[in-house]
Amino acid sequence: MVQDNPETIENLTKDTQQTHDELTDTTDQQDEAITPPNLTVNHDTTHLDTTTSSVSTSHKRTWSFWSSYKSDDNGVTSAPNNIHTHNNSIPFNKDGPPIPTNMPIRSSESTPGPAAPKYGNPLANTYIPHDANLNSYSQDSTVSIIKASEEETDQEPNIVVPAFDILPEKSIWHSMADMMGSRNSNPQKYVYRMDPMSRLNKITQCNKRPLKILIVGVHGFFPLKVLRTFIGEPTGTSMKFITEAEGIVKKYFQKRKIPIELSKISLEKEGEIFDRVDFFFDVMRRYSKEINSSDFIYFVSHSQGCPVTIILLAKLIETGIINIDNSKLFNNQNNNLDDINLFGNKKIISILGMAGINNGPFYGRDQTLLVKAYQTIAKDAMMELFELQRFDTIQTKKLVQSIKTIIANNVKLTLVGSINDQLVPLYSAFCLFVDHPYIFRATFIDRNSRTPSFITRILKIAGTLLDLGYRDHDIVKEISGSLVGPLTGGGHSTIYNEKQVYELGLKFALETTDTNGDVPVIYTPYKLSELGNNPYHLPWCMRGLLFETKRNMDNDEINTLYLEYEEWKPESKQLKDIRYRLNGLRYKL
Secondary structure, eight states: OOOHHHHHHHHHHHHHHHHHHHHHHHHHHHHTSSEEEEOBBBBTTTBBBOOOOOOOOOSSSEEEEEEEEOTTOOOOOOOTTTTOOOOOOOOOOOTTTBBBOOOOOOOTTTOOOEEEEEEEESSOOOOOTTTOOOHHHHHHHHHHHHOOOOOOOTOOOOOOEEEEEGGGOOOOHHHHHHHHHHHOOOOOOOOOOOOTTHHHHHHTTTTTTEEEEEEEEOOOOOOOOOOOHHHHOOOHHHHHHHHHHHHHHHHHHHHTTOHHHHHHHOOOOOOHHHHHHHHHHHHHHHHHHHHHOOOOEEEEEEEEEHHHHHHHHHHHHTSSSSSSSSOSOOOOOOOOOOOOOTOOOOOOOEEEEOOOSOOOTTTTGGHHHHHHHHHHHHHHHHHHHHGSSSTTTTTHHHHHHHHHHHHHHHEEEEEETTTTSSSSHHHHHTTEEETTTTEEEEEOOOGGGGOOOOHHHHHHHHHHHTTTTTOTTTTHHHHHHGGGOOOOSSOOOOOGHHHHHHHHHHHHHBBBOOSSSOOOOOOOOOOOOGTTOOTTTTHHHHHHHHHHHHHSSSSSHHHHHHHHHHHHOOOOOOHHHHHHHTTTGOOOO
16 A cells, blocks of 8 residues: 655645636626626717716706697697707617617717716607607606696696686787777787788798797706605606607697697706706707797796796897897808798797796795794705795795896797695796786696685686786785695695696687787886785775776676675685685675
């Protein structure tokens, strides 16, 4: 039997350990080699970047969305024809949304786009090529909206008062009266209803070319999660607004058999008013050619987005980014004006403001415990809203100046408030410190708010008087504080679901005449601290309202108002107080 040599065993052990270490290192290298890299989309090249650099997950909630719809027999969703795509394509995942790989952004080499959002639109800040198939993305983004609309059709309709038809129709007698009124230096009080076909046929040359429409959506204030527990999640995104408006616009022009090319821009960014205006201005400036190729531009905004939209539009007009009459050059980065008629018809531009915080939230809300607690978390964006309650702040001064600018350029505003808004009073949504024939005011009354007929009648009469250029004797200001809705389920987040609201803004833009000559904007500031404090103000306001109604409207409205007051049995403390202070109606003041 042969005995083992100790040195031989020791050498064999060392060789075995070395071989094992080499195999282990080789295996680790192979495992590291087959580890998949992080895929990042490079919009400036035509390939996927397969580097192993990590992708940051902390993005700002800022994005803009551009898409285009062209009405044709095939129902193809298309982008503007003047966008050069370099034969780009969009691959799609079978189990997920499309992945954009090489969709170019015009002038993206010099101007970087906004950061991608944490949630929402995956095609952030990119042009959609005309041959891109967006069916899967469109269905995913609008499925909840379509379901909600289908459910609403089975219920009783909501109400928007006053209706658009309170404006008188245009006639020869009205034209003569306006001419005589202008000679007597009496400013025009309101605009007239008219058939839109004459104007639209002139623009499209009797349907020889499609009407180019651009819808721009601007969302409102998005609170942090701390406050969302009380007022609900922010469902009013810009994409939601332009989707709702798109359906109304398509239906409107299909009914009149007018071909259209419909484009959309969804502007989204959280923050303070002027920060959002500057950000959106940079986004819109990159689209100057597409904007100025449009015949009709329809802005749809909500909450804080209303003053943001007004200031933004004024800035776009003042800087020449939006050229109203197409008679002068504008800021176009490509310097290509071949597709734009520089001597064509004037653009039709309008703004729909839904529950706009134009005069701040309810007065005194900044002193509540909830707002004070929230102020320590996000004091800038939240507390800036209360700056709009004072007329000497830079926010209000800029807003008033911007309103004068856009109205001087023939822009029409439709301002709709919500009856049971938990954040914005009616006088703020109505922007009652300014008055002009190009401003139409209405109130959205949710069917679930159980608003008494008497209150509905008052708002209908007051809105009619305001839209016809008469005084409401401050009755809207006096009763606004008593109409505040609950913190959860209030009307601030239900108004943008109502199709009648979008249709009203569309009709006021397309079916009304222009003023004869320059009509100045009347600016009348007031003290919010005095609203609703004196119990004797409301009866005096009602007396003035009845006087204006008898003088300028049908007496049937007053008779109906008396009957509805007698049948009214309020339950809440605020409404009981209104009935008590208006007890003089029993004696028909």
